[in-house]
Amino acid sequence: MSLDARLVVRRGDFRLDIALSIGAGETVALLGPNGAGKTTALRALAGLTPLTDGFVTIDGRDLSAVPPEDRRVGVVFQDYLLFPHLNARDNVAFGPRRQGVDRRAAHAVAERWLDRVGLAGLGRRKPRDLSGGQAQRVALARALAVEPALLLLDEPLAALDARTRLETRAELHRHLAAHPGATLLVTHDPLDALVLADRLVIVEDGRVVQEGDAATVTARPRTDYVAQLVGLNLFRGHGDGHAVRVTDDLVLTATDIVHGDAFVAFPPAAVAVHPRQPDGSPRNTWPAVLTDIQRHGDNLRVRLAGPIVVAADITPAAAAQLDLRPGRELWAAVKASETRAYPAA
Template structure:
């Protein structure tokens, strides 16, 4: 059941956000996009902090398009948490209910329950400066949820945490989101946060939705360069002619899929094999390439290659040593047709 239905139109200077967005009851939607795509503008518009130039916002059947921020049933966790430095953790969490007219004793009882739920019962008297990053994030989440929001907005909620704390807090946040009966919008640039926390992904570029769907759909069939980079695939667009996709440059890539007309073709960097000379055997896609960059990528190396197509390839350190990889090295690249996916661009 749709709980939030919005068409957000915001015009600021030369930028225009034109975003249609729905979120179901109990659903978490991740809004992803490059810097300047409009993610934060969308979140601020939903919170009422940025006025709409057009469109609408309805929550649980109520039109809130012109409702002031303090009267919206919305909870927000900002990237830097924005806890009140002069208030204790308990009073920070109680602040929302108090603003909604709840008496002090009831608000503090609500705060105590939420601090217990986020595992901070013994930290209620601490000021924000005496909390760790993970603890501050949990206080901010408790503060947002203490008002029983119909819509919960999370703005890069894990970005300020170190890697270890982020891993632990992500798992805990997932548990709280699963228990939240309202709608949740997660704004993030981190694909792992989106994949772990969200039921559905919405990709926005230049103020517009370019792709949306569940994680499996997005990762299998990216439709823009940004999405391809997000999910770690090499992506090209061309004209499908059966098993072959001819790119604008005239270079042709072969796949096992059959496509006709405007098409995408994609393959992971791990599918690219590098050879010192032209390979013999089964690969249907081979081309000469020049190494332009090499960087560590997890336990392997990520290399960038120029040539008929620009491509990323993942290889082991042992393979790099064997190939004597240095920028400018001339190589041959190969990708099996069976590891290449082609699909319609329309």
């Protein structure tokens, strides 16, 4: 049960135009900033938003003109959208009943799914009597009870607190691994994507800007959004061997060899901050001005303006020694061995 689709949707000045392929048993995460078109894509696959152009096929069957209720698509929305007047069992049984299954058999299906998601014995509870994690699991059971060829998850963990999110993420991973159909996970959370998905597809402004497995995407980001998502400083320039010119006044050296249009990336932890121009091993140094400082885990993350704008992670002790404050003139340094360069094309 694989998906092959090209989704073209025009809404005012916005145009979504992306191709998606998801294999049987595969989970693909669709990531992107707000307004990128993620939810529009999900609704188009579900048949809730009409296509301007393109197609949606599952196992070769064109679903473009098929109404939502006949698509064998299960959807878990961000706010779950459980029917408030139905108990958990009847919420899960709703799909099988719509498929023509009689009430007793549909209730039996619902009870099995509630047991599988760890909610045995809670079938008579109304949505208002469920915790956030329990409501999410009922919504998942309801989506899976129709044996969907395509499972769509729209920010399924966003409404949960941190502790419940951790537990539910692990539970969701187990169910996705057992799902034989294709799964699309729409999320803005990179951790959800990395834990739950086999492959990442990044969309910006209605188009795909990067896709691949997690290792490929995180090692070689191709836009500022992706770089921020994976926690890297990213710059575009022109490569000439080990050197990449990123501005008229700054050339960065890397151990990689690139020629022509190229990206340079390095983590904030690789950026050393000095009160004056350093001597010795760093081959990449430039003057900078501190513009912002924030706590980041056990360290501090500072933003440095200059020929390039970079983020750097430093310890509180180092910050005290450097007398860091906005407007402070400093020097930034990155070793060539901690700088990655790769073709932009």
